[in-house]
Amino acid sequence: MIPALDILLIVALLWLARQALVARDLFKGVVLFIAFGLLLALAWVRLRAPDIALAEAAIGSGLTGALFLSTLGRLRRMEREAGQAEPPPEDGRRGGWTGGFLTAAGTVLVTALLGWAVWALPAGAPGLGDAVQARLGESGVSHRVTAVLLNFRAYDTLLEVGVLLVAIVAVWAVARADFPFVTRNAEAGSVPPQQTALVNLLVPVMLVVAGYLLWIGATAPGGAFQAGAVLGGAGVLLLLSRPHWAVLPERRWMRTGLAAGLLVFLGVGLALVIAGRRLLEYPAGWAGALILLIEAAVTLSIGLTLTLLFLGGRPAAGDPAPTMTHTNQQP
Amino acid sequence: MTATTLYALAGIALFGLGLHALIVRAHLVARILALNVMGAGVFMFLIAVAARNETPDPVPHALVLTGIVVAVSATALALVLALRVQAVRGRAGLAEEESPDA
Numbered sequence: 279m280i281p282a283l284d285i286l287l288i289v290a291l292l293w294l295a296r297q298a299l300v301a302r303d304l305f306k307g308v309v310l311f312i313a314f315g316l317l318l319a320l321a322w323v324r325l326r327a328p329d330i331a332l333a334e335a336a337i338g339s340g341l342t343g344a345l346f347l348s349t350l351g352r353l354r355r356m357e358r359e360a361g362q363a364e365p366p367p368e369d370g371r372r373g374g375w376t377g378g379f380l381t382a383a384g385t386v387l388v389t390a391l392l393g394w395a396v397w398a399l400p401a402g403a404p405g406l407g408d409a410v411q412a413r414l415g416e417s418g419v420s421h422r423v424t425a426v427l428l429n430f431r432a433y434d435t436l437l438e439v440g441v442l443l444v445a446i447v448a449v450w451a452v453a454r455a456d457f458p459f460v461t462r463n464a465e466a467g468s469v470p471p472q473q474t475a476l477v478n479l480l481v482p483v484m485l486v487v488a489g490y491l492l493w494i495g496a497t498a499p500g501g502a503f504q505a506g507a508v509l510g511g512a513g514v515l516l517l518l519s520r521p522h523w524a525v526l527p528e529r530r531w532m533r534t535g536l537a538a539g540l541l542v543f544l545g546v547g548l549a550l551v552i553a554g555r556r557l558l559e560y561p562a563g564w565a566g567a568l569i570l571l572i573e574a575a576v577t578l579s580i581g582l583t584l585t586l587l588f589l590g591g592r593p594a595a596g597d598p599a600p601t602m603t604h605t606n607q608q609p
Numbered sequence: 610m611t612a613t614t615l616y617a618l619a620g621i622a623l624f625g626l627g628l629h630a631l632i633v634r635a636h637l638v639a640r641i642l643a644l645n646v647m648g649a650g651v652f653m654f655l656i657a658v659a660a661r662n663e664t665p666d667p668v669p670h671a672l673v674l675t676g677i678v679v680a681v682s683a684t685a686l687a688l689v690l691a692l693r694v695q696a697v698r699g700r701a702g703l704a705e706e707e708s709p710d711a
Contacts, residue, residue: 284612288619295623295646299630304638311642318649325616325660327670330652333677342645342681349638349688356695381632389625396617396654405659405666422667423674431671438675445682449689503674580678587685590692 284324291317308346315339328499329423332491336507341584344514348590352456418565419496427501428569432558436547439539439576442583446536453591461517469519477519484512492577496566502573502580509581514588525585526593532582539579543572616657623650637691637701641684648680 291314298310315338322331410422410430417425427435463469488508495501516525526532546568547557555561560568586593627647631640652673659669695701 280610280612280615284615288615292619292622292626295626295649299626299634299639299643299646304636304642307639307642311645314646314649318653321616321653322656325613325653325656326665327656327659327673329670330656330673330677333674337677337681338649342684345681345685345688346638346642349692352692353638353695353701356692360699378633381629385625385629385632388628389621392621392624393618396614396621399617399658401661403661405662406668407662407664407666410667411664423670426667426671427674431668434671435675438679441679442682445686448686452686452693453689503678507678584681587682590685590689 287317287321287324291321304350305347308343308350311346312339312343315343329501329504332499332504333507336504336511337584340511341507341514341588344588345590348461348588352590416562416565418560418567418569421495421497421499421501423499424495424501424569427503428572429558429560429565435576436540436543436558439543439579442580443537443540446583446586449587449590450592455522455589455591455593461522464517464519465521467521473519477515481512481515484508484515488512488577488581492573493570495573496570502576505573505577506580507584509577510584510588513581513585517585517588522589522593529593532586532593535578535582536586537579539572539576542575546572611661613657613660616660617654620650620653620655620657623647623653625650635702637694637703638688641687641691644687645680645684648676652676 294310294314294317298307298314301307301310315334318338319331319335322328322334407422410426413430414420414422414425417429419425419429488505491500491508492502492505493500495505513525527535550559550561551557553561624647627643627645627650630643631647634640634643655669655673656665659666691701694703
């Protein structure tokens with residue numbers, strides 16, 4: 279017997295996804311997608327994956343939604359500047375009815391085959407849970423997901439931190455930050471006082487929450503990804519409320535911060551290689567401390583990367599940054 | 610049928626919904642949205658399979674956690690590229706889908 283809540287949740291998720299994807303108005307689609315992300319976080323809780331739920335709530339719906347919304351704002355502005363009164367109509371039936379039918383039939387076929395494969399999965403496959411449990415005592419942490427992320431499969435996480443750095447480098451290579459529509463009030467210093475008050479209240483709380491998540495990750499759901507996501511959220515809130523030069527650190531600190539996660543991670547790995555061990559093979563007794571060191575650096579880098587990804591480009595050197603006044607990035 | 614099987618099938622359905630939109634939508638932002646829904650479907654499948662055991666398998670959890678962070682950074686890059694396409698071509702669509710001299 280499947281609980282009614284799960285059925286309701288799944289129906290709502292599928293309906294929201296469908297509505298988000300067919301909406302001709304992209305703004306409507308993005309708002310529905312954000313709602314979809316929030317419900318998805320609930321589904322992760324139902325599937326006993328609290329780590330994922332935490333990350334999804336902060337990143338999947340929050341930051342991804344913010345990225346989409348600021349992109350739409352920029353697109354509209356570009357269309358206005360190009361003299362397009364309204365966005366050019368999007369042809370939803372390219373290839374005519376035959377093409378539409380073939381696309382639908384092909385998609386249904388692929389989905390049905392995948393669904394059949396899921397249905398035919400052997401029940402009672404043990405997975406790797408027992409293997410993780412057996413060596414958990416040696417991992418330096420007692421939370422299983424953190425043990426996998428930063429010890430058993432630390433290699434994957436190292437590469438993933440590298441992917442984040444590559445993403446921000448690529449974004450900076452493609453575009454200069456042009457301060458999106460959504461931050462224009464912040465850049466002009468004309469943010470409503472209610473927003474300023476709210477952000478002044480929220481950001482310190484978010485910093486404490488991030489610190490807590492980072493620390494608790496050793497023993498309970500939490501860790502560098504969730505903490506970094508909360509930091510990124512705080513960064514985006516600050517960018518929406520203050521001129522960017524009052525939020526972002528100086529250029530060299532910004533670049534150091536972006537690379538810190540990868541550098542510390544690699545540094546620990548290489549130091550262990552020099553000490554005659556394998557890459558990221560922590561010595562007994564040191565694992566917990568090394569994991570915390572790596573996680574702290576990764577948290578900082580993820581937070582800064584997500585904040586700067588929201589800016590959508592490289593903050594240029596020539597931006598009006600009164601360098602004498604930005605002594606502190608926190609309120 | 611158990612709840613986890615239903616979630617796994619829902620993940621596949623989300624993947625299918627996203628795949629269809631990826632093909633039929635022309636606007637690049639709509640396509641990036643479709644890719645995100647497809648990703649959510651894959652994540653849901655992995656987490657549902659992990660939840661079949663007495664204590665959930667932590668390895669797919671770690672996989673999805675890194676996947677979410679990679680997905681958001683890839684989305685950010687894709688959106689910036691879509692804006693470049695809009696700036697260069699005057700519309701956020703791909704070249705081969707329009708008449709040659711449009």
